[in-house]
Amino acid sequence: MSVIGREAILQMIPHAGAMCLLDEITFWDTKFLRGRSKRFGAAGNPLRRADGSLGMACGIEIAGQAMAAHGYLLAGLGAPPRQGMLVSLRDVEIGGGPADAAEILIEVEQLMGDLSGAAYRFSVADAAALLLSGRATVVFAGGA
Numbered sequence: 001m002s003v004i005g006r007e008a009i010l011q012m013i014p015h016a017g018a019m020c021l022l023d024e025i026t027f028w029d030t031k032f033l034r035g036r037s038k039r040f041g042a043a044g045n046p047l048r049r050a051d052g053s054l055g056m057a058c059g060i061e062i063a064g065q066a067m068a069a070h071g072y073l074l075a076g077l078g079a080p081p082r083q084g085m086l087v088s089l090r091d092v093e094i095g096g097g098p099a100d101a102a103e104i105l106i107e108v109e110q111l112m113g114d115l116s117g118a119a120y121r122f123s124v125a126d127a128a129a130l131l132l133s134g135r136a137t138v139v140f141a142g143g144a
Helices: 005-011 056-075
Strands: 024-028 032-037 083-096 104-114 119-127 130-140
Touching: 005 024, 005 056, 005 083, 024 056, 056 083, 056 104, 056 119, 056 130, 083 119
Parallel strands: none
Antiparallel strands: 024 032, 032 104, 083 130, 104 119, 119 130
């Protein structure tokens, strides 16, 4: 499988410009998606606070973007991105690592899904440690 780059990701998810924090998708199948980001820890991340700091809870946003990309890929290439809303977070654990690592790895696993929504397990890590993990539920607009 070839790596999916940022330009393709921008067509998959509703996040545009600097708000799209995924740089590439390195693997995906019907259950999993793995990606990388160098933008998450960058100074230009629009989620940074006024003082320049970046809380690791912001990793939930990039995990959500990975979930959106996974949903798009499951629907079939060329399908429009489905609007979804993150409605529930569970078992979220924030590690002690820095939020502004040079590169982070994102992994999402779909636990269940249908036309109305999906449940995912997610993790965000740098090369040394797990930074964030948990479960999320997404509800799709216009779902059955």
